[in-house]
Amino acid sequence: MSFPKAKIKRFNEIAVSTPSPADYNVDFKQKPKLGIISQSGRFVEYRSPSASETASTQSTPCFKTPTIVRKKLLGSASKQIVVNDKLTDKDLLIERVVECRNKDIFIKELTEQLEELKTKVFNINCEKEKIDEKKKLFEEELCKLQKLHDAEGDNIFKKHEKELIELNDEILNLRNQVEQLNNENEILKSDLLNSQNQYEKEVNAYKKEIEDKEKLIEISIRNLKKMEEEKTHIEQIHKNELDNLHTKHKNDIQNIELEMLKCVHDVQNSLDDEKHQNKLKIKEIHKCFTKEIENLNQSFNNERQLLTSQHIAQIKQLEEKMNEIKVLSDILCKEKCTELESYWKHKMEKKEEESAAILKECQAISEYNIIESEVEKNNYKLKFETKIKKFNELERKYDAVYLNYKQLQASYSNAQNKLYRMIKELKDKERMKNEINKLLTEKQTYETTILRCQNTIEILKRRLTESDQDVEQLKTEIRENESRILEYEEQVYSYSTKLKEAEVLKEELEKKNDLILKTTQEEIKKITENLLQKVDDVKVTSEKHKKFYEAESQKKEMEKKELFTMLQDQQMLIEKSKVLIDTTDIELEKIAAENSNYRSKVSELTCLNSTLQTNIDILTEEKNNWKIEKKELELKFDILKNELDQLMKYGEALESTSNRLSQLDKINKTLEKDILEKNSEICNLKNDLEMSKTRNIELEMLNKQYCEKIEEQKVRIAPFKEQLESYELEMYNLKNAKNLMENEAKDLGSKFAAMLGHQNHKQKIKYMMGLKARNEDLLKMNLDLEGKTRIQEKKLEKLKKENIELKKNMRKISVFEDKENMPSPNRSIKCESPGPLKDLN
Numbered sequence: 001m002s003f004p005k006a007k008i009k010r011f012n013e014i015a016v017s018t019p020s021p022a023d024y025n026v027d028f029k030q031k032p033k034l035g036i037i038s039q040s041g042r043f044v045e046y047r048s049p050s051a052s053e054t055a056s057t058q059s060t061p062c063f064k065t066p067t068i069v070r071k072k073l074l075g076s077a078s079k080q081i082v083v084n085d086k087l088t089d090k091d092l093l094i095e096r097v098v099e100c101r102n103k104d105i106f107i108k109e110l111t112e113q114l115e116e117l118k119t120k121v122f123n124i125n126c127e128k129e130k131i132d133e134k135k136k137l138f139e140e141e142l143c144k145l146q147k148l149h150d151a152e153g154d155n156i157f158k159k160h161e162k163e164l165i166e167l168n169d170e171i172l173n174l175r176n177q178v179e180q181l182n183n184e185n186e187i188l189k190s191d192l193l194n195s196q197n198q199y200e201k202e203v204n205a206y207k208k209e210i211e212d213k214e215k216l217i218e219i220s221i222r223n224l225k226k227m228e229e230e231k232t233h234i235e236q237i238h239k240n241e242l243d244n245l246h247t248k249h250k251n252d253i254q255n256i257e258l259e260m261l262k263c264v265h266d267v268q269n270s271l272d273d274e275k276h277q278n279k280l281k282i283k284e285i286h287k288c289f290t291k292e293i294e295n296l297n298q299s300f301n302n303e304r305q306l307l308t309s310q311h312i313a314q315i316k317q318l319e320e321k322m323n324e325i326k327v328l329s330d331i332l333c334k335e336k337c338t339e340l341e342s343y344w345k346h347k348m349e350k351k352e353e354e355s356a357a358i359l360k361e362c363q364a365i366s367e368y369n370i371i372e373s374e375v376e377k378n379n380y381k382l383k384f385e386t387k388i389k390k391f392n393e394l395e396r397k398y399d400a401v402y403l404n405y406k407q408l409q410a411s412y413s414n415a416q417n418k419l420y421r422m423i424k425e426l427k428d429k430e431r432m433k434n435e436i437n438k439l440l441t442e443k444q445t446y447e448t449t450i451l452r453c454q455n456t457i458e459i460l461k462r463r464l465t466e467s468d469q470d471v472e473q474l475k476t477e478i479r480e481n482e483s484r485i486l487e488y489e490e491q492v493y494s495y496s497t498k499l500k501e502a503e504v505l506k507e508e509l510e511k512k513n514d515l516i517l518k519t520t521q522e523e524i525k526k527i528t529e530n531l532l533q534k535v536d537d538v539k540v541t542s543e544k545h546k547k548f549y550e551a552e553s554q555k556k557e558m559e560k561k562e563l564f565t566m567l568q569d570q571q572m573l574i575e576k577s578k579v580l581i582d583t584t585d586i587e588l589e590k591i592a593a594e595n596s597n598y599r600s601k602v603s604e605l606t607c608l609n610s611t612l613q614t615n616i617d618i619l620t621e622e623k624n625n626w627k628i629e630k631k632e633l634e635l636k637f638d639i640l641k642n643e644l645d646q647l648m649k650y651g652e653a654l655e656s657t658s659n660r661l662s663q664l665d666k667i668n669k670t671l672e673k674d675i676l677e678k679n680s681e682i683c684n685l686k687n688d689l690e691m692s693k694t695r696n697i698e699l700e701m702l703n704k705q706y707c708e709k710i711e712e713q714k715v716r717i718a719p720f721k722e723q724l725e726s727y728e729l730e731m732y733n734l735k736n737a738k739n740l741m742e743n744e745a746k747d748l749g750s751k752f753a754a755m756l757g758h759q760n761h762k763q764k765i766k767y768m769m770g771l772k773a774r775n776e777d778l779l780k781m782n783l784d785l786e787g788k789t790r791i792q793e794k795k796l797e798k799l800k801k802e803n804i805e806l807k808k809n810m811r812k813i814s815v816f817e818d819k820e821n822m823p824s825p826n827r828s829i830k831c832e833s834p835g836p837l838k839d840l841n
Contacts, residue, residue: 432502
């Protein structure tokens with residue numbers, strides 16, 4: 001080694017004067033001041049070393065002796081060091097003894113460090129063997145589980161291939177059917193809208209007609225009230241006039257009685273003439289009334305015949321309708337029809353008997369219409385109740401379907417979450433496998449670095465005999481290697497714990513994978529079955545709704561026609577009643593006029609007055625009857641209004657049902673979209689499963705390759721273990737020899753100190769001669785030790801050659817010349833740092 005700036009001191013440059021014994025009394029406990037290793041703990045945090053901790057050569061194996069400050073000699077600075085060219089035997093002995101002591105101390109420290117390193121290496125190898133055994137077991141279990149997993153996956157795929165094909169075909173058929181149903185539903189919707197528009201128009205027309213009729217009725221009621229008021233007023237006037245007439249008549253009678261005696265004969269003649277004239281007038285009036293009565297009877301008979309013919313035609317139509325209904329209806333409907341026919345026949349007989357009372361027949365007809373309307377109303381109510389029940393059932397079914405759909409969505413979301421978790425866990429497994437592979441590569445690098453460290457330790461052993469400076473640098477490098485070994489141990493420990501955790505996670509993941517696959521398959525089957533059942537139910541319900549609404553629309557059209565005919569008949573009857581009322585009003589006016597004409601002749605025509613009063617009473621009774629009939633007609637109108645309101649409500653219910661149908665169509669479409677999305681997701685999941693299978697197979701192949709490499713390395717490492725054992729035995733022998741040398745050196749030091757303090761020169765000379773003899777023995781021992789070291793060096797060279805052959809596949813060795821250290825054979829080759837510490841530095 002060449003250091004141009006370093007001051008080189010040799011044994012010849014030491015002063016002649018012998019120093020005091022205290023200077024040579026070396027403290028064995030005191031350690032030399034070199035690089036201090038941090039003793040914070042065994043497992044240190046991972047961090048890049050500081051500039052002071054890194055070596056100057058960047059952890060390369062070229063060993064340069066640093067320039068260390070020498071200790072100054074004791075004494076004053078003014079003393080001059082006398083340098084003699086020639087040294088005595090005594091001085092040489094002292095120097096050699098000091099060198100031996102220092103070297104023995106350093107060798108002791110090195111042996112302690114080597115023992116610690118060997119124990120650590122032995123523990124690491126034991127842990128490595130345990131980890132390898134566990135790894136083999138886990139690999140075997142992994143292979144078995146993977147085989148089972150692959151077999152199960154193939155079986156499941158084979159089982160479900162046919163089912164998937166069938167499901168796809170069924171889904172296509174269902175889509176076509178749903179499209180057809182949607183088209184039919186649209187046609188039905190258009191028909192419904194048209195029928196609703198027609199129905200609204202008809203209802204509006206009916207409302208207008210009803211309003212007009214209500215106005216007419218109000219006008220007629222007002223006229224009747226006026227007539228009644230006028231009648232009361234006329235009655236009062238008649239009473240007053242009659243009272244006046246009675247008083248006048250009494251006065252006239254008295255006057256006549258007075259004059260009777262004067263002109264009895266004249267009066268009798270006049271009375272006879274007047275009586276004859278009155279009789280003629282009465283006969284004429286009687287004839288007129290009889291003619292009017294006959295005309296009325298004829299008109300009444302004609303109207304009755306027309307009404308009977310109309311009612312007979314209506315009855316025939318009703319019978320035809322009833323016959324049609326009888327075919328569709330049950331036995332109960334037939335019995336009701338027979339009862340109604342008998343009832344109507346009985347009514348018709350009564351009407352024929354009561355020919356004089358036209359209004360009573362009208363009442364009977366209206367009662368019959370009311371009964372019919374009530375029967376129909378009851379039928380409508382029953383139908384409406386059945387429809388409400390069906391609608392409620394549909395609502396319940398819809399709620400159940402909607403709940404099932406929500407449950408399916410929830411289960412589908414859970415299955416998706418499980419699959420995503422599985423995918424994440426598989427990714428984590430792949431990451432762990434990659435980390436394990438990285439750990440294996442780092443392990444190989446650490447093994448190579450340990451071998452390099454061992455080589456450096458052996459080189460340091462050789463260099464112990466060369467110089468103190470080399471020894472100091474060896475100490476620093478050994479401490480650095482110790483720190484590296486500690487770091488490697490920490491890393492090995494952390495990686496072993498990670499390996500164990502990864503293996504536990506792997507087992508848990510495999511169990512979870514099996515469970516999740518089974519559960520997902522069962523859930524997918526259930527979902528497909530539920531969806532198919534729901535689609536079938538929707539088809540059946542849609543067909544039922546279609547048929548039901550078609551039948552209802554036909555029935556409603558028939559009922560509308562019947563109601564329209566009934567309303568027309570009622571309008572005819574009301575118009576006829578109005579005509580009769582007008583005729584009666586005209587007759588009353590005529591009678592009132594005639595009455596006013598005959599009032600002047602009341603005194604003469606008292607009999608005629610009585611007859612007229614009877615006629616007036618009859619007419620008042622008829623008026624009262626007309627009032628009662630009007631009230632009944634008003635009640636009928638109210639009933640018809642209520643029925644119209646119910647029909648409007650029924651129309652609103654139909655609109656709500658149509659809206660529900662549109663909502664169901666929308667839900668149908670959403671369900672179809674969900675089915676398509678689920679099918680696409682199922683396909684994606686299948687693809688992911690296939691990808692995961694292929695990845696798993698690739699990872700298994702890589703694992704097998706790494707297992708083979710590890711076995712090969714174990715086979716290569718096996719011969720080195722025997723050599724390490726032989727080296728350990730040699731080290732033990734060397735330690736024993738070293739301990740003996742230390743004891744002898746201590747004895748020599750104590751004796752040398754005694755010799756220096758002895759006064760007699762002869763004793764000193766004898767003592768020195770004994771020391772020389774012992775020194776010669778020590779030299780012989782040293783030669784023997786050097787021979788042993790040479791033998792070990794040869795073995796090391798052989799091992800190096802074998803190691804180089806092994807490392808050819810791993811890394812290249814860069815060879816170059818060391819200009820500074822040309823003479824040293826051990827420094828001709830410079831290797832780059834094999835471990836990861838270079839990157840950290």
